[in-house]
Amino acid sequence: MYFRTCLAVATVLTLAACATAPNEDAEPSPQTPFASTYVPRPSSPTLIRNATILDGNGGEFAGADVLMREGRIVAVGQGLSANDAAIIDATGRFVTPGIIDAHSHLGVYPSPSIPATADGNESTQPNTAEVWAEHSVWPQDPGFGRAVAGGITALHILPGSANLFGGRGVTLRPVLGARTVQEMKFPDAPQSLKMACGENPSRVYGGRNSSPSTGMGNVAGYRQAFANAQRYARRLEAAENGDGDPPDRDLEMETLAGVLNGDIVLQWHCYRADEMAVAIDIAREFDFRIAAFHHAVEAYKIADLLAEEEICAAMWADWWGFKIEAYDGIRENIPFVHAAGGCAIVHSDSETGIQRLNQEAAKALADGRRAGLEISRADAWTWLSRNPARALGIEEETGTLQPGRRADVVIWSADPLSTYAVAERVFVDGALIYQRGQGQEHFSDFELGQAYREGGQ
Amino acid sequence: MRFFAPFLIALAIAAPATAETVLIRDGRVVTNGAAGIIENGDVLIVDGRISAVGANIAAPRAARVIDAQGRYVTPGAFAAMSEVGLSEISGSGAPNDASVEGQLIAAAADAGRAFDPHVSAVAVTRLEGVTRAAIAPSSTATMFGGRGALVALNGAPDSVFGERAFMVVELGETGAERTGGSRAAVWPAFEAALRDAREYPSRYRSGQGGAVLNEIDAAALQPFARGDGLFLVHVESAADIRRLIAFKRANPRLRFVIHGGAEAWRVAPELARSGIPVILDPLSNLPDRFERLSARLDNAALLHAAGVQFAIAPGPGSVDAHQARLVLQLAGNAVANGLPWDVAFAAVSRAPAEIFGVGGRVGRLERNYAADVVIWDGDPLEVQSAPTAVFIAGVEQPLVSRQTRLRDRYHPNR
Numbered sequence: 001m002y003f004r005t006c007l008a009v010a011t012v013l014t015l016a017a018c019a020t021a022p023n024e025d026a027e028p029s030p031q032t033p034f035a036s037t038y039v040p041r042p043s044s045p046t047l048i049r050n051a052t053i054l055d056g057n058g059g060e061f062a063g064a065d066v067l068m069r070e071g072r073i074v075a076v077g078q079g080l081s082a083n084d085a086a087i088i089d090a091t092g093r094f095v096t097p098g099i100i101d102a103h104s105h106l107g108v109y110p111s112p113s114i115p116a117t118a119d120g121n122e123s124t125q126p127n128t129a130e131v132w133a134e135h136s137v138w139p140q141d142p143g144f145g146r147a148v149a150g151g152i153t154a155l156h157i158l159p160g161s162a163n164l165f166g167g168r169g170v171t172l173r174p175v176l177g178a179r180t181v182q183e184m185k186f187p188d189a190p191q192s193l194k195m196a197c198g199e200n201p202s203r204v205y206g207g208r209n210s211s212p213s214t215g216m217g218n219v220a221g222y223r224q225a226f227a228n229a230q231r232y233a234r235r236l237e238a239a240e241n242g243d244g245d246p247p248d249r250d251l252e253m254e255t256l257a258g259v260l261n262g263d264i265v266l267q268w269h270c271y272r273a274d275e276m277a278v279a280i281d282i283a284r285e286f287d288f289r290i291a292a293f294h295h296a297v298e299a300y301k302i303a304d305l306l307a308e309e310e311i312c313a314a315m316w317a318d319w320w321g322f323k324i325e326a327y328d329g330i331r332e333n334i335p336f337v338h339a340a341g342g343c344a345i346v347h348s349d350s351e352t353g354i355q356r357l358n359q360e361a362a363k364a365l366a367d368g369r370r371a372g373l374e375i376s377r378a379d380a381w382t383w384l385s386r387n388p389a390r391a392l393g394i395e396e397e398t399g400t401l402q403p404g405r406r407a408d409v410v411i412w413s414a415d416p417l418s419t420y421a422v423a424e425r426v427f428v429d430g431a432l433i434y435q436r437g438q439g440q441e442h443f444s445d446f447e448l449g450q451a452y453r454e455g456g457q
Numbered sequence: 458m459r460f461f462a463p464f465l466i467a468l469a470i471a472a473p474a475t476a477e478t479v480l481i482r483d484g485r486v487v488t489n490g491a492a493g494i495i496e497n498g499d500v501l502i503v504d505g506r507i508s509a510v511g512a513n514i515a516a517p518r519a520a521r522v523i524d525a526q527g528r529y530v531t532p533g534a535f536a537a538m539s540e541v542g543l544s545e546i547s548g549s550g551a552p553n554d555a556s557v558e559g560q561l562i563a564a565a566a567d568a569g570r571a572f573d574p575h576v577s578a579v580a581v582t583r584l585e586g587v588t589r590a591a592i593a594p595s596s597t598a599t600m601f602g603g604r605g606a607l608v609a610l611n612g613a614p615d616s617v618f619g620e621r622a623f624m625v626v627e628l629g630e631t632g633a634e635r636t637g638g639s640r641a642a643v644w645p646a647f648e649a650a651l652r653d654a655r656e657y658p659s660r661y662r663s664g665q666g667g668a669v670l671n672e673i674d675a676a677a678l679q680p681f682a683r684g685d686g687l688f689l690v691h692v693e694s695a696a697d698i699r700r701l702i703a704f705k706r707a708n709p710r711l712r713f714v715i716h717g718g719a720e721a722w723r724v725a726p727e728l729a730r731s732g733i734p735v736i737l738d739p740l741s742n743l744p745d746r747f748e749r750l751s752a753r754l755d756n757a758a759l760l761h762a763a764g765v766q767f768a769i770a771p772g773p774g775s776v777d778a779h780q781a782r783l784v785l786q787l788a789g790n791a792v793a794n795g796l797p798w799d800v801a802f803a804a805v806s807r808a809p810a811e812i813f814g815v816g817g818r819v820g821r822l823e824r825n826y827a828a829d830v831v832i833w834d835g836d837p838l839e840v841q842s843a844p845t846a847v848f849i850a851g852v853e854q855p856l857v858s859r860q861t862r863l864r865d866r867y868h869p870n871r
Contacts, residue, residue, distance in 0.1 A: 111745040321577075329860070446744070452723060
């Protein structure tokens with residue numbers, strides 16, 4: 001229904017290549033457009049000693065150490081030693097995996113927020129699966145530096161939720177001083193597709209007397225788009241097998257076909273329980289996976305269903321009431337999803353919230369406990385690191401402190417589930433990228449030279 | 458600082474028919490007054506007011522005794538800026554009384570007469586220890602945002618206790634947006650509006666009309682233009698704050714409080730000398746608007762060090778109808794960024810009351826103050842803490858809301 005005619009491309013691209021995220025090749029090629037040029041900062045072996053460690057996998061260890069070398073976690077345990085390592089005495093401190101925010105609009109809705117920088121929603125058609133959020137990212141958004149100070153080591157930048165299909169999302173490192181978005185792209189991380197249920201698309205397009213204007217219009221939009229994508233994928237496959245000509249290159253179809261074949265990880269903004277259940281049935285109809293529902297304000301009502309389907313839920317601790325689809329928000333949403341054996345994630349969707357996701361997890365932890373659930377603080381940290389890594393398809397790379405994983409590590413001044421805790425040091429790929437109080441708060445180009453920084457009154 | 462407050466205050470909060478005598482025993486009592494924090498202190502509530510605070514208070518006959526077991530006992534928190542009660546659902550096309558469109562009513566907007574004590578957000582907010590709020594419209598068509606009110610969150614019919622308590626005025630970027638798109642138009646328009654208000658009703662009766670304001674807005678603005686009311690000014694940038702300070706110096710009868718003030722830290726000494734208080738958002742640290750380029754997390758700590766009177770609340774643009782309860786988290790974050798604990802707690806309890814001219818009646822645990830008392834299960838400024846009991850005007854509030862009902866219905870162990 002919303003086909004785009006595309007320029008024919010001389011090279012015939014295989015379906016897999018179209019949909020595959022940029023891989024370890026630093027050189028862009030027709031198979032890996034916009035490849036990541038991320039390079040970890042230089043690091044040296046580091047041994048963090050005698051901390052309380054929350055490993056991101058539900059484990060807590062007192063008086064324990066973390067050894068990092070060549071950008072990877074080497075060991076976690078007590079009494080570690082390494083002759084070649086610089087030693088950080090973390091007595092009295094807490095150590096955790098870095099926080100991963102699965103839902104951010106940094107860079108695409110940056111600071112300053114003015115019409116020209118508001119690039120997060122290509123709200124010109126309900127299906128803009130062809131756009132990629134990374135192409136709207138402004139690396140100079142001061143929000144990236146603030147996020148690092150809050151313990152963020154990876155974040156997923158998504159298009160907004162004006163559209164049924166918002167476009168591809170991207171997982172980034174918060175690289176301070178990055179000049180290009182390619183320098184920030186998390187190596188080998190799959191791209192996502194952002195979809196949106198509910199009030200936003202039907203309000204945006206209904207308000208223009210256009211489709212969709214209702215929930216049923218939304219669903220027809222999803223289903224027709226996936227049906228078209230199935231046909232596209234069949235033609236592509238047939239052409240590969242020598243049967244017929246390939247279809248014209250179609251960026252929108254490439255994205256949708258990527259969801260069908262699993263290369264692209266589906267992140268679906270959806271608030272209401274009944275709408276999530278319909279979304280699950282759409283996924284069954286077209287045989288694709290939903291990685292996570294985002295916001296999922298009513299996830300607690302179908303926590304069993306989400307656990308059974310192995311669909312993560314990326315949620316707020318307590319936002320509610322701003323739309324009727326958010327009316328039934330409760331403070332126990334995250335812990336109830338957790339208690340059902342589900343994949344609970346704390347996300348921000350906010351340039352302010354991303355700076356203190358640990359506090360949001362703390363709220364959810366406390367409310368769950370007050371409701372009588374047994375949840376450890378180590379369990380709560382899974383909502384901030386392992387579970388978002390899982391939803392973003394990077395669980396093998398990061399999100400837990402275990403040997404072999406990327407050394408994305410934060411040293412906190414105190415129990416990070418306290419309002420008073422601050423991130424003292426942040427390591428990404430084993431390199432120290434932030435240390436509080438060292439006078440090297442990173443300021444983006446936008447902030448450089450501003451009067452208040454130059455001693456101006 | 459005492460403000461003369463001619464606006465209607467229901468100072469005598471009527472003692473409910475079922476007013477209890479309650480003795481809260483053995484708490485860490487945060488008085489917000491000269492007595493400071495009393496370890497192992499008692500609080501006696503009689504007829505809706507604090508009757509006594511101290512150690513080893515004898516329980517009157519028929520008093521209900523609550524053992525606080527050493528836990529925090531504090532005044533209720535006061536959300537210094539909120540839209541609570543002005544909508545049930547703020548979006549989705551549902552009625553939202555915080556947003557006033559059209560040219561007929563702007564300065565005359567009266568939040569106190571739109572307040573609905575029965576919205577679900579009231580119960581949601583009070584069970585987290587916030588017992589009072591200053592509410593105002595979020596937007597009007599002009600630089601005048603309308604008149605705000607002071608409300609209690611006990612859901613009672615008489616819970617508006619400060620009607621027409623302040624006049625919102627936009628003198629920063631938002632003011633410029635509503636006034637021809639330029640700050641160059643804002644101050645001339647503001648001064649002309651004040652003249653219209655001072656000259657009401659004569660210039661309207663004569664048929665001359667107002668230069669800026671229609672008759673309704675001029676009538677509403679008049680007491681404020683004469684110094685008999687408080688202007689709540691939205692400014693953020695250092696330059697705009699300085700302009701306000703200069704304007705106040707030239708118009709000493711007028712009274713101002715700043716809401717926003719992200720760059721107040723840059724003009725802290727001048728602000729302290731001016732006596733203009735600031736309601737600030739301690740989470741504001743991004744240049745999300747050009748008027749907030751230098752926003753920083755230690756704004757509150759810097760203002761405190763300079764002797765500026767301030768309160769803590771969400772900033773303009775972040776105020777909503779549903780999350781007033783998070784004001785305690787804001788205060789906790791100010792502590793994490795250098796503000797002393799007692800100052801931070803006062804910034805969300807005593808200071809808002811003082812700024813809005815009711816500091817002699819709410820915001821402290823001292824004799825004769827309204828008995829807004831909260832017993833906590835931990836440090837009130839820690840996000841993991843929650844109240845175990847909430848009293849508003851001496852009446853214990855049920856810790857039940859629509860959200861707790863939903864929680865119970867969907868509880869995994871139901």
